Amino acid sequence: MYQIYGMDSRHIRWLYFFLGGFFAGILVLNIWRDSFLQDMEFLSAASLSRLKFLEVDGGAFFRYVLRERLGTAILLCLLATTYAGAVSVSAYALWMGTMAGVFLSVASIRYGIRGIALALVSMMPHYLLLVPAYIMLMDWCCHLNMALYHSDRLAEAGRGRGKQYLIRDIPRLLVILGILIAGGVAESYVNPVLLSAFLKIF
Numbered sequence: 400m401y402q403i404y405g406m407d408s409r410h411i412r413w414l415y416f417f418l419g420g421f422f423a424g425i426l427v428l429n430i431w432r433d434s435f436l437q438d439m440e441f442l443s444a445a446s447l448s449r450l451k452f453l454e455v456d457g458g459a460f461f462r463y464v465l466r467e468r469l470g471t472a473i474l475l476c477l478l479a480t481t482y483a484g485a486v487s488v489s490a491y492a493l494w495m496g497t498m499a500g501v502f503l504s505v506a507s508i509r510y511g512i513r514g515i516a517l518a519l520v521s522m523m524p525h526y527l528l529l530v531p532a533y534i535m536l537m538d539w540c541c542h543l544n545m546a547l548y549h550s551d552r553l554a555e556a557g558r559g560r561g562k563q564y565l566i567r568d569i570p571r572l573l574v575i576l577g578i579l580i581a582g583g584v585a586e587s588y589v590n591p592v593l594l595s596a597f598l599k600i601f
Contacts, residue, residue: 413537416489417496424500428508435505442505442514451598453591461587468529468579475540476572484544488537495533513601520597525590528582535575542568 428435440446471491478487506514 413489413492413534416492417499420493420496420498421500422496423493424497424502425504427497428501428504435501436508442502442509442517447517447598447601451595451601453595455587455591457588457591460591461583464583464587465580468583469576472536472576472579475536476543479540479543480547481544482548484547485541488540492537517597517601521590521594523590523593525582525586528578528585532575532578532582535571535578539568539572539575 435441475488475491478484481487503515503518506518508514510517
């Protein structure tokens with residue numbers, strides 16, 4: 400089985416779904432270009448101007464981010480307990496790719512190279528934690544689904560069967576959730592400062 404740094408081919412499959420979603424996002428933008436660039440204020444100069452001097456309540460923002468991040472993680476874990484768990488994980492990767500495609504396309508069309516820089520700054524530094532955390536989470540969910548519905552495949556890979564695998568792998572889920580929380584801290588307290596400073600010279 401194809402492996403990269405200990406991660407098997409499922410990660411490559413999710414990458415394909417993400418990239419497919421990314422190109423779908425670009426296509427969606429081109430089809431409804433006027434809606435995104437004219438009818439909406441998405442990344443408009445006026446909306447960025449408001450963000451430039453916006454004072455963020457770090458505590459309230461952190462609670463919101465935590466609900467979103469952990470809520471998504473819990474939902475993916477719950478969906479993984481269903482027979483369509485692998486499909487749900489793939490659909491999530493597709494959706495995230497689509498959102499990334501729309502966001503980067505709008506930013507680059509509106510502002511060119513500056514827009515790409517804006518997109519990168521808006522993802523720093525929390526995405527350095529969130530991206531690997533979500534990759535590990537999708538891997539965990541996939542194995543959970545296999546443990547529930549295809550335990551023989553896990554046993555063949557030497558990873559135990561059903562409950563045996565789940566009990567052994569709970570600590571990995573706790574580590575993933577810890578990384579998501581750390582990413583939420585960076586997103587709530589560090590990114591707003593970086594983004595505001597960047598926008599003042601944008």
